[in-house]
Amino acid sequence: MSTAPGYQSPTVTVAATLPKRRIGSAVLIVPVVTGDDDRATVVANPFLDAEAVGEIEVALESLGAKGGSDQTTRVLAPSLPVASVLAVGLGKARDEWPGDVIRRASGVAARALSGTENVVTLLSELDLDGAIEGLILGAYRFSEFRSPKTAPKDPRLTSITALSTDRGAKAAAVRATNVATAVATARDLVNTPPSHLFPDEFAKRARALGEAAGLEVEVLDEKALAKAGYGGIVGVGQGSSRPPRLVRLTYRGAKRKGKRVALVGKGITFDTGGISIKPAANMHQMTSDMGGAAAVIATVVLAAKQQLPIDVIATVPMAENMPSSTAQRPGDVLTQYGGITVEVLNTDAEGRLILADGIVRACEDDPDYLIETSTLTGAQTVALGGRTPGVMGSDEFRDRVATLSQAVGENGWAMPLPDELKDDLKSTVADLANVSGSRYAGMLVAGVYLREFVADGVQWAHIDVAGPAYNTGGPWGYTGKGGTGVPTRTMFAVLEDIAQNG
Ligand code: BES
Ligand code: MN
Ligand code: ZN
Numbered sequence: 001m002s003t004a005p006g007y008q009s010p011t012v013t014v015a016a017t018l019p020k021r022r023i024g025s026a027v028l029i030v031p032v033v034t035g036d037d038d039r040a041t042v043v044a045n046p047f048l049d050a051e052a053v054g055e056i057e058v059a060l061e062s063l064g065a066k067g068g069s070d071q072t073t074r075v076l077a078p079s080l081p082v083a084s085v086l087a088v089g090l091g092k093a094r095d096e097w098p099g100d101v102i103r104r105a106s107g108v109a110a111r112a113l114s115g116t117e118n119v120v121t122l123l124s125e126l127d128l129d130g131a132i133e134g135l136i137l138g139a140y141r142f143s144e145f146r147s148p149k150t151a152p153k154d155p156r157l158t159s160i161t162a163l164s165t166d167r168g169a170k171a172a173a174v175r176a177t178n179v180a181t182a183v184a185t186a187r188d189l190v191n192t193p194p195s196h197l198f199p200d201e202f203a204k205r206a207r208a209l210g211e212a213a214g215l216e217v218e219v220l221d222e223k224a225l226a227k228a229g230y231g232g233i234v235g236v237g238q239g240s241s242r243p244p245r246l247v248r249l250t251y252r253g254a255k256r257k258g259k260r261v262a263l264v265g266k267g268i269t270f271d272t273g274g275i276s277i278k279p280a281a282n283m284h285q286m287t288s289d290m291g292g293a294a295a296v297i298a299t300v301v302l303a304a305k306q307q308l309p310i311d312v313i314a315t316v317p318m319a320e321n322m323p324s325s326t327a328q329r330p331g332d333v334l335t336q337y338g339g340i341t342v343e344v345l346n347t348d349a350e351g352r353l354i355l356a357d358g359i360v361r362a363c364e365d366d367p368d369y370l371i372e373t374s375t376l377t378g379a380q381t382v383a384l385g386g387r388t389p390g391v392m393g394s395d396e397f398r399d400r401v402a403t404l405s406q407a408v409g410e411n412g413w414a415m416p417l418p419d420e421l422k423d424d425l426k427s428t429v430a431d432l433a434n435v436s437g438s439r440y441a442g443m444l445v446a447g448v449y450l451r452e453f454v455a456d457g458v459q460w461a462h463i464d465v466a467g468p469a470y471n472t473g474g475p476w477g478y479t480g481k482g483g484t485g486v487p488t489r490t491m492f493a494v495l496e497d498i499a500q501n502g
Contacts, residue, residue, distance in 0.1 A: 005208040006301070007184035009136050012160045012177045014169045018047055019120065019161070022081040026118040026161075027074075029086050029109050029135075030056060031102075031126060032067040033093040040067035040087060045125050047163050052079050060087055067091070069105070072112040082120060086113060100409030100477070102127035106134025107478025114139070115154030124162035128169055129176045135160055136180035137478035137485075142191040175306060179492060182302040183485035185209070189294035190470065190483025194270035194287050198242040199318040202269055202290065206247045206297050206316060213304040216250040230317075230361075231334040232353035235344065237319035239274055239327025244319035246358070249297065251304040251312045259498050260311040262367035262458075263491065264358040265296030266351045266374030267318035274321045274347030275329055282472075288483060289351070291469030292374040293318060295488040302492050308499040315362040317354035321347070333430045337361055340452065343427040346435045351376045352446055353434060356453040363455035369397060370454060371494060373463040373487055379442025381467035383415070389468045389487055390415045392447035393461035401461040404497055405490040412463060412490055421448045461494075463487050 019026070030048070035041035040060040042053045059075035060067075071089035088109045090101065106123050113119060123131035139157040146152070162173055189197065189205065197205075203219045210217040222243035226234050230246060237244030247267075254260060268289035272278060278286070293316045300314040328334070332344045334353070338360035342353065351374050362370055380390050389412040391402040398414050405412030421444055424436030432452065436445045447462050454460045468486040471479050 004212050005205065007181055007188055009177055009181040009184065010139070010157045010160050012132055012162060012173050014162050014164055014173045016163070016165050018163070019081050023118055024083055026082045026120055027084050027086050027113055027116050028080060028082040029088055029106070029119055029121040029123055031090055031105065031123050032060065032065070032087045033090050034067040035093070038066055040065040040073070040089065041093070043090070043126065045122055046165055047122060047125070052077060055079055056085055056087065065089070070108050072109060088123065097126050097130070099407065100130070102130035103134040103409055104477035106131045107138030110135045110138025110157065110478070111475060113157070116157060117155045118159045119157065120161040120163065122163055124164045128162060128164055128166065128172045132160065132162055132173055132176035133180045134478045136177065137183055140184050140187060140480060142188060142482065145193065178302055178305045179489060182298040182492070183488045185301070186294040186298040186485040186488050187483035189297070190288050190291050194320070197290070198269050198320055199237065199245040199267070200242065202267060202293070202318050203245040203247050206249065209297060209301050210249040213301040215300065215304055218248040220246040228337070229335065230337045230357045232336045232342070232357040233317045233319055235328045235332065235334040236274070236321055236350040236353050239324045240320035240322040242320050244317070246361070247316040247318065249300045249314040249316070251300055253303065253308050254311040255309050258310045259368045259502060260313070260365065261495060261498060262362035262365060262370040263296040263300060263312060263314040264355060264362050264370065264372040265293035265314070265316050266290065266355055266376065267293030267316050268351060268354070269318060269320050271321045271348070271350065272323060274350060275323045275327050276346045276348040277323055278348060285470060285472060288470035289375050290318070291465060291483065294483070295373055295469070295485060295491065298485065298488045299491040299495070302488070303495050308495055310495065310499045312495060313362065313365050313367065315358045317358045319350070319354055321350045336453065338453070340432060341430040343430040343433045345433050349434045349446070352449045355450060359450060359453040363458055367458055369498060370458050370460040371401065371463065371491055372450065372460065373465055373491065375466045375469050376446050376464045377443045377466055380464040383443055384413060384467070386467035386471070386473065387411065388413050389490070390443050390464040391461055392417050392444065392464070394459045397459035398461050400497070401463070401490065401494055404493040405487065408489045408493045410468070410486050410490045412487065415444060417444055417447045417451060421445050425449055463490065
């Protein structure tokens with residue numbers, strides 16, 4: 001077993017045929033669609049002969065399986081070299097499997113197979129990335145804080161065999177495994193409770209992950225932050241006995257003309273609201289307020305693992321937003337890194353304060369692009385719900401990020417930043433106020449605030465994942481309860497696209 005920090009994913013191998021000898025503990029995942037006769041029909045594939053297909057379809061019919069999407073049915077298939085078959089419904093037959101269909105079906109299969117150690121999947125013939133990512137993420141578990149009394153006793157998924165006849169399948173499988181591992185690592189960070197993940201500890205974990213991936217790591221502590229003028233991070237962090245940090249992780253992969261991308265993520269390890277304290281109901285969900293930071297850390301590590309030919313520099317401010325006699329007060333004025341002064345009218349609008357410092361610092365590296373992500377506003381969930389990130393920023397790059405987010409199934413949606421909203425952020429004593437006096441367009445107002453800190457000429461995107469970073473509902477597809485790892489896959493897709501197309 002490797003001792004590398006981060007999530008331990010199952011081992012993934014690619015094979016061009018079914019196992020020659022029976023693997024007694026393995027389950028074979030077989031995609032089925034709803035045929036014209038309303039019966040479950042095995043999707044055509046080069047791995048099963050007519051006898052095996054017949055055996056599976058007869059068994060499915062006897063159980064009334066129809067192949068509807070998300071329907072899973074376990075059957076025996078004595079002629080095959082596995083213990084059993086799990087048929088996964090994909091709905092009506094299609095020629096192509098767009099977007100997230102196979103990833104979700106694979107996640108549903110993984111959850112139905114909970115307790116299975118070895119799986120062999122045929123979904124990989126339809127979409128290798130989706131099949132592998134869906135299995136690893138659907139099988140994701142977080143049980144670090146369970147005592148032996150309640151710890152899950154059933155074994156974890158340890159090995160995946162993806163069947164594929166594609167030439168590029170091996171490299172694609174490594175990539176998909178790395179992507180899923182990054183998402184799972186972000187989930188682990190989000191799921192770690194605020195008692196155990198506070199700024200200094202978060203910085204240590206970021207350092208360990210960064211160093212293991214060969215990144216340059218720099219950590220500023222509270223003294224260094226105060227000295228350098230990071231007024232936003234210091235102001236938000238000053239109410240907590242656990243002082244703030246700023247972590248910088250640098251991956252240098254650019255060859256000649258390679259682009260440079262800055263990533264910035266909100267790392268509030270717990271958000272009580274501060275003196276503008278939040279109501280008690282659901283406050284525990286604010287353990288997810290470092291979801292942007294977790295995704296950014298996972299993404300820069302993933303860029304290094306995949307050796308993208310670009311530079312990626314992550315700037316991650318970390319603080320705990322607490323009320324106390326040392327906390328900042330509503331009405332206080334602070335100076336953001338770089339000199340802009342801000343009247344803090346609401347201490348619960350803390351994300352933008354630490355992010356503005358982070359964005360100014362990130363722009364000092366002269367990036368071509370800047371992606372910032374944060375669990376920034378409750379207004380994001382009001383506007384778009386729990387599964388749709390809001391993407392704002394410079395028009396062209398924002399649309400590119402939203403399109404790629406759709407393509408990978410994280411489904412970010414482009415939103416505007418109307419100029420007139422800036423008037424709502426006027427302060428009577430400082431350059432800016434941190435909140436507007438209005439109830440309207442809260443997600444956009446936060447984006448307009450951040451825009452003030454982005455250097456001219458940098459193409460930027462702001463991804464608000466207040467809802468999507470943390471699943472408060474039941475499991476669905478490859479997403480369980482708790483941390484989701486969103487928008488790690490969106491950001492990585494953007495990095496790959498920049499590496500390829502500039
Ligand atoms: N961390 C919250 C936003 C949030 C809300 C994330 C719900 C996830 C779920 C953020 O710091 C916050 O409190 N925002 C305020 C802004 C307001 C004071 C302008 C909000 O949304 O109420
Ligand atoms: Mn807040
Ligand atoms: Zn917050």
